[in-house]
Amino acid sequence: MVKITDVARQAGVSPSTVSYALSGKRPISDDTKRRVEEAIRELGYRPHAGARALASSKSNVLALVVPLRAGIHIPVVMQFAVSVVTTARRYDHDVLLLTQEEGEEGLRRVADTALVDALILMDVQLQDPRLPLLRVLERPSVMIGFPASSEGLTCIDLDFKAAGEVCVEHLAGLGHRAVALVGSPPEVYVRQTAFAQRVVQGFTAAADRHGLASSVHPCEAASGAARKVAERLLREQPALTGVVVHNEPLLEPLIDAFEQLGLRVPGDLSVTAICPDELAESVRVPVTSVALPSADIGTRAVELLMRKLDGTEVPEATLLAPRLTERASTAPRNA
Amino acid sequence: MVKITDVARQAGVSPSTVSYALSGKRPISDDTKRRVEEAIRELGYRPHAGARALASSKSNVLALVVPLRAGIHIPVVMQFAVSVVTTARRYDHDVLLLTQEEGEEGLRRVADTALVDALILMDVQLQDPRLPLLRVLERPSVMIGFPASSEGLTCIDLDFKAAGEVCVEHLAGLGHRAVALVGSPPEVYVRQTAFAQRVVQGFTAAADRHGLASSVHPCEAASGAARKVAERLLREQPALTGVVVHNEPLLEPLIDAFEQLGLRVPGDLSVTAICPDELAESVRVPVTSVALPSADIGTRAVELLMRKLDGTEVPEATLLAPRLTERASTAPRNA
DNA sequence: CTGAAAGCGCTAACAG
DNA sequence: CTGTTAGCGCTTTCAG
Numbered sequence: 001m002v003k004i005t006d007v008a009r010q011a012g013v014s015p016s017t018v019s020y021a022l023s024g025k026r027p028i029s030d031d032t033k034r035r036v037e038e039a040i041r042e043l044g045y046r047p048h049a050g051a052r053a054l055a056s057s058k059s060n061v062l063a064l065v066v067p068l069r070a071g072i073h074i075p076v077v078m079q080f081a082v083s084v085v086t087t088a089r090r091y092d093h094d095v096l097l098l099t100q101e102e103g104e105e106g107l108r109r110v111a112d113t114a115l116v117d118a119l120i121l122m123d124v125q126l127q128d129p130r131l132p133l134l135r136v137l138e139r140p141s142v143m144i145g146f147p148a149s150s151e152g153l154t155c156i157d158l159d160f161k162a163a164g165e166v167c168v169e170h171l172a173g174l175g176h177r178a179v180a181l182v183g184s185p186p187e188v189y190v191r192q193t194a195f196a197q198r199v200v201q202g203f204t205a206a207a208d209r210h211g212l213a214s215s216v217h218p219c220e221a222a223s224g225a226a227r228k229v230a231e232r233l234l235r236e237q238p239a240l241t242g243v244v245v246h247n248e249p250l251l252e253p254l255i256d257a258f259e260q261l262g263l264r265v266p267g268d269l270s271v272t273a274i275c276p277d278e279l280a281e282s283v284r285v286p287v288t289s290v291a292l293p294s295a296d297i298g299t300r301a302v303e304l305l306m307r308k309l310d311g312t313e314v315p316e317a318t319l320l321a322p323r324l325t326e327r328a329s330t331a332p333r334n335a
Numbered sequence: 336m337v338k339i340t341d342v343a344r345q346a347g348v349s350p351s352t353v354s355y356a357l358s359g360k361r362p363i364s365d366d367t368k369r370r371v372e373e374a375i376r377e378l379g380y381r382p383h384a385g386a387r388a389l390a391s392s393k394s395n396v397l398a399l400v401v402p403l404r405a406g407i408h409i410p411v412v413m414q415f416a417v418s419v420v421t422t423a424r425r426y427d428h429d430v431l432l433l434t435q436e437e438g439e440e441g442l443r444r445v446a447d448t449a450l451v452d453a454l455i456l457m458d459v460q461l462q463d464p465r466l467p468l469l470r471v472l473e474r475p476s477v478m479i480g481f482p483a484s485s486e487g488l489t490c491i492d493l494d495f496k497a498a499g500e501v502c503v504e505h506l507a508g509l510g511h512r513a514v515a516l517v518g519s520p521p522e523v524y525v526r527q528t529a530f531a532q533r534v535v536q537g538f539t540a541a542a543d544r545h546g547l548a549s550s551v552h553p554c555e556a557a558s559g560a561a562r563k564v565a566e567r568l569l570r571e572q573p574a575l576t577g578v579v580v581h582n583e584p585l586l587e588p589l590i591d592a593f594e595q596l597g598l599r600v601p602g603d604l605s606v607t608a609i610c611p612d613e614l615a616e617s618v619r620v621p622v623t624s625v626a627l628p629s630a631d632i633g634t635r636a637v638e639l640l641m642r643k644l645d646g647t648e649v650p651e652a653t654l655l656a657p658r659l660t661e662r663a664s665t666a667p668r669n670a
Numbered sequence: 671c672t673g674a675a676a677g678c679g680c681t682a683a684c685a686g
Numbered sequence: 687c688t689g690t691t692a693g694c695g696c697t698t699t700c701a702g
Contacts, residue, residue: 003695014673019697029671046447050388051695054678059385061450064432068417074410082403085434094450097399097432099420112381115396115429223587224619252558256591284559338679349689354681364687386679389694 002043011039022047053114062088062305063116065098065107067123071185071221073248076276076294077122080144083298084120091306093117104133111139118305120144124155126192140308142301146194146317154308156301156318160195160274163290163322164202167244167272168210170288170324175333176242176270178213179203180233182254183246186218199246199274213239219247226253230261241333245273245287252283255329266331277325286327293320337378346374357382388449397423397640398451400433400442402458406520406556408583411611411629412457415479418633419455426641428452439468446474453640455479459490461527475643477636481529481652489643491636491653495530495609498625498657499537502579502607503545505623505659510668511577511605513548514538515568517589518581521553534581534609548574554582561588565596576668580608580622587618590664601666612660621662628655 008015013032020026021036028036039045053059064084066077085095096116098106100123107130110116117139121130124145134141135152143155164181171179181203183189184196200216207214215237219229229250233240243258245251251273255265263269265285273280273289280289300318307314343350348367355361356371363371374380388394399419401412420430431451433441435458442465445451452474456465459480469476470487478490499516506514516538518524519531535551542549550572554564564585568575580586586608590600598604600620608615608624615624632655642649 001695004697005695015696016674016698017672020672023697025698027671032672044447046444048389048695049448049450050385050394051678052697053385054383054389054680055695055697057678057697061431066417074413078409078413081432082401082434085432086436089437094445095432096396097416097420097430099417101421102424109381110429112379113384115384222617224617282557282559336679339681340679350679351681351690352688355688358681360682362687367688383679386694387681389696390679390681392681392694 001048002045004045004047006043007036007039007045010043011035057114059114059117060092061094061096061116062302063096063098063107063110063119065100065102065119065121067100069100069123069187071188072123073221073275075279076248076292079276079294080122080298083295084302087299087302091302093302093306104130107133107137111137118142118309120301120305123193126194126197140305142304142308144297144301146198148194150316152316154304154314154316154318156297156304157195157320158290158292158297159319159322160198161202161205162319163274164199164204164244164246165206166202166290166322166324167274168203168206168212168214168242170272170326170330171242171244171270172206172210172212174242174270174330176212177333178237178239179207179242179244180214180237180240181216181244181246182229182233182250183216183218185220185247189218196246203244212242213237219250221247221249223249223253226250226257227260230254230257234261234263241269242330243269243271245271245275248275248279251275251279251287255283255285255287266329268334270330270333272324272330274322280325280327283329285329288325288327288330290322290324293323296320336383337380339380339382341378342371342374342380345378346370392449394449394452395427396429396431396451397637398431398433398442398445398454400435400437400454400456402435404435404458404522406523407458408556408610410614411583411627414611414629415457415633418630419637422634422637426637428637428641439465442468442472446472453477453644455636455640458528461529461532475640477639477643479632479636481533483529485651487651489639489649489651489653491632491639492530492655493625493627493632494654494657495533496537496540497654498609499534499539499579499581500541501537501625501657501659502609503538503541503547503549503577505607505661505665506577506579506605507541507545507547509577509605509665511547512668513572513574514542514577514579515549515572515575516551516579516581517564517568517585518551518553520556520582524553531581538579547577548572554585556582556584558584558588561585561592562595565589565592569596569598576604577665578604578606580606580610583610583614586610586614586622590618590620590622601664603669605665605668607659607665609657615660615662618664620664623660623662623665625657625659628658631655 119141454476615622
């Protein structure tokens, strides 16, 4: 293994000069810098990560904790992960993958052993058991999602309440008077995941504000459930003409089910969704939707973390404004 | 930060004794072991990962390189990743997540800096540009998937050729005489990913062997394509009664399309798939399928790597035998 | 602008 | 069965 002293000898300088040439933490003359770079190239030198971490108290590794649980749309998780990794690399950091399953002990382990410098957590619950730990951990963290109180923490997410509102307002603007929300699976609500509840809040508030009849239906994510849900919606709310879907796997089957029940989308029924743009575009009838900007959130989570590692102050809460894209699934209500 | 010398002092032993008590690399009397453990608990000691890596030349971290490209079913990737992480933890290792995008430079970086001890690669192509690098890298690796030559490497995957055969044989056994394969998107074949081609080989060989009429259709993974594919199949092969689907996102839409075209599954058309069991079970008509055992492969990839890290010899190629589960989508051919 | 030297916290000979 | 000690390869004072 080629080490810093080898490079130093080859370049005719001291090891510290090589180190400084690499880090830029003190001025180096152009000439020595060139010689050092050349030596590094010739020898194929790579600084030893462990040695670096030991001497500098920085591992340049971030932990990313991904959820495993039911009711979470996997491609969204994967997209987060990829954008976190990609952004981390731009800041010369790597990403260690942890599963939710490891729990608090896992967080403590990677933080206390200095394996990682900072942490990103997904799928935060309102009363998340990891919150107290994060507040005392000596390493910064960012949560994707919001707990009941973000006091002393850093959180970022789509503004799901506003997303629910935007969907309803879009439908209201098209003249719809009765709307329904097809939500995430019941277990997502039961475990008090904030984002699901916030969509409901926004949806209901906006519907009330506009004087619309509304109902909320948590739903399994199995496509087999689509037909039953569609039938129930129409039975319970015969005047229904607007539907908001916050349940990725159910989106396409649900639209199919409506059409099989004789309702044209958007002729008889307008459908909007809160989901990744990619999904909304891939449905047979492209769906008007509020984007779930996973990649953007992942990127910004890393950026927040980098600022915290720099010692910069960052806001406790970052809510991304919803962006609704009109596609083919919504239209003015029939006379 | 509490360090090993603190623990040693508190326990009244030397630092090396603490180290050995932790690693078990030499016998420690029950009494001292107890005192060491107690001191560790009292002080909340956690060995510094970087220091450990530096002194022992082992980081206890594995790299996992995940594909990003089109035509790959994301949930499968995620399931691999989770099983790799989970299994790695059983062996006291962590997992660093890399994207394919980082390319060979990324592999070299994490290997040469000793950030990781070993690597797992997914989505291997027949002529994978990373192969030469892996052969010279001083760290062991395991590939999920097979390149053209696995000489000097370690590869593991489902036996896709046998999987294709098993599907055809199941259909042949039910009396079907004309079968079609609905395959992965064309780009998967173009970039010469072995698994897609092997399915074709197995499918074709078995069909020929049993004297069945057969055809192969690479297909986009968009559900919108389902109807067109279904129509084409029936047009080109009117006698068709058996279909093998090797394209996850298309499976359900395709069955829907057949039914909309007036063909009952399995009454008129038997359908088998090569896909995760979870998917096969979730379709409205549960699909007879060869399981894509992502979790099993992930686990075994880690186990192979651990053996290599131990210095144990492992086979170059591990092919997992396909397992076909009969469900509701296949039936004897109509008289 | 550059060097010398002291650790960072741990492991693994070596010595008993 | 346990202790002493010499590094692992790098960063960062301290000195010049």
